[in-house]
Amino acid sequence: MTAVLVLNADLGPLHRVSLKHAIRMLCRQVAEIHDSEPDRLIGVYPMPKVVRLVAYVVTRWRHGRGPAWSRTGVLARDGRRCAYCGKPGTTIDHVLPRSRGGSNSWLNTVAACGRCNQRKGDRTPAEAGMPLRTAPWVPSWSEFTAR
Incomplete structure (x- = not known):
């Protein structure tokens, strides 16, 4: 399964999600397709590579310490x-x-x-x-x- 990049409403990168999660975001209308693979469809949606959130998400926590260890x-x-x-x-x-x-x-x-x-x-x-x-x-x- 491919990863899909999620952009904030201001086009800043947030994180990556699975293709399944990206389709759920599109169905709930919290995101829209920003970039997709041409000629590849999943039902009524083109295969997304990048989705953009409809509403801006505040990410103050990202300016503090970095990501947790994994x-x-x-x-x-x-x-x-x-x-x-x-x-x-x-x-x-x-x-x-x-x-x-x-x-x-x-x-x-x-x-x-x-x-x-x-x-x-x-x-x-x-x-x-x-x-x-x-x-x-x-x-x-x-x-x-x-x-």
């Missing part, structure tokens, strides 16, 4: 690339292992391939001799919605 968010932040070797990353690795007091936070987790994650094990990158190619960071909302 496994999906870490993979998206790192471009689904292993932080150790650069190959496709499918797992999450804790830079400071949880058994040593590490936490699930943006600054302590990176995307990793299964091989590197297994090789690093319960050690820090320095102990394993596996330097990080990029340091983990806390993404902002604008970086998160742009992907």
Whole structure:
């Protein structure tokens, strides 16, 4: 199922939703199609790629701290690339292992391939001799919605 970008009434990006959720928004008339795939229909609606809300939604909370930590968010932040070797990353690795007091936070987790994650094990990158190619960071909302 494809993701559909949701724009605020002022055309600012808000988030992505499933195609099913976007169709529900169109049926309830809280959104309208901003961009769609040509020649593809779902019932009476063209296949939406981008929908725009009819009424403006205040998003003050987005100007404060960034998005909450999640496994999906870490993979998206790192471009689904292993932080150790650069190959496709499918797992999450804790830079400071949880058994040593590490936490699930943006600054302590990176995307990793299964091989590197297994090789690093319960050690820090320095102990394993596996330097990080990029340091983990806390993404902002604008970086998160742009992907």
